[in-house]
Amino acid sequence: QGDPLTEATPVPGKQELPGWHDAVAGYYRNMEATGRALMRSVARGLHLEETVFDDAFAQGISTLRLLHYPVRTPESFLGATEQTHVMHDGREYYLLARAHVDSGFVTLLAQDGVAGLQAEARDGSWLTVPPIEGTLAVNFGKLLARWTGGRIQATLHRVIGDNQQRYSVPFFYEPSVDTVIAPLPMADSEPFEPVTYGDHLWEATTKFVEQKGIAHLRPARGIDRVAL
Template identity: 30%
Template sequence: MEESVPVVDFSAYSLDRESPDPEHFQKLIDDVHQALTTIGFMYLKNFGIPAEMISDAFTTSKRFFQLPLNEKMKCAGPEGSFYGYHHMEKEGLNPRRASNDLKEVFGCIPIEGTSTVFPEEELPEFRKCLTDLFHSAILLEYRVLEIIARGLKLDDPFYFTDRHKLTGTNGNMTSIRSLYYPSLVNVDIKEDQVRCGEHCDYGGITLLFQDTQPGLEVKNVHGKWIPASPIEGTLMVNVGELMQRWTSDKVVATEHRVLVPSDQIEHERQSIAIFGNPDNEVSIECIDGSNKYPPTTIIDMLNMKFEQTFGYNPAKEDPGSS
């Protein structure tokens, strides 16, 4: 039987619940642990974020990406910034590929005082829709982190969540990125060019909302690429390299990519990702005390990864002035 990304029912600890359902809680813990220690990806269903909130974020994001390029460029971040607007082929997540990715991006840390420019006149609801989804997703992230800690049988089930307390402030670099993959009917696609190059996420855990279009693939432990196409009513959760390091390789960060299916070339595609990270000053040390990896911080990890991939250090920027 061909391996696939597992679907995990989160209803035992959905955001709709004030506390876990004791009857089904252990199964949820076991299912999440199995998924994240094997393939590093899982679909979550029944997670509790309102469908309307997700839909609004997608709708306003699409309106933003359909603005004229000169309007979108007013929202571009400074050169070398990870935030703001990035036009198509600006970014290439796999530096081994000769051509950059066929996608557009708008990213931000939605905190008070951020200098990331939003299209306030053309699309005043854009900031609110992204911010609302960000804050709901963070509440879900905290619950997923608790589940991961329980699956690893840590003495403190809130070990990870207690190290994410500053999310949504200048002391934490958790961010939201809206990604748009335009129709490629009139685009000169270069040899070996893809919508999003092969990469592992860099930080803690990622929550990914997809629209209905396929293209996402995940590399399993056998080195085979398997589809991670959208499933209605679910979101995707995956592990970043920092979390793998933090857990001494017990949970795994997995390479993934977005291709251009030959039968989908005319279709637009959207996704929205929340890249969850621990607080900036937290020392990341192997939780089992093995010292398999030397201590680091999310800032140092992002500096290293962005230099490897892009040749610059956006993590050195003050999130409040990104």
């Protein structure tokens, strides 16, 4: 039986959107290169060999998403059972994506010109991440926090909006599903039990509201079957 984490992604046919495949594949490769450079910079910052993570990402399952946040109306929230609005700087906004941390290593996010992404500061306040043309917003993920024993913290973030539609393109930089996430040779990091990235990812993502109820479709694989 295959692994749902490595299934092929349905995409439009080449005749339906001429040029789309080449454009998206090229962007994906560029984001992989950017993620690799950032990953090595993180390793150097932790006083580790800069290639310490390289093997894990050689057959990675990084994810590229093309997101559209449509204009919301009060009617679109009818029947909602969770929080739909927040106050920020004295104004009420729609809550388009609840506060969360991403599951992977790092996220590289391209935004359009519409603000909405916010990150939590140390004091618990929310800071707007301005969309600046030609730049990427970088969120540290839950995997990076786990792998470094808490030395690096995941970025808690959310998305708010008013009456404008918004587009964003997040690239989630991720290792292979069989990568064993084990403590790194660093002082002052919290110890933890090794786990495969696939098990880590499935446990984390099936807690999101859009994937609730499917956790049973992929039982934990464990590290015993992985060649260390």
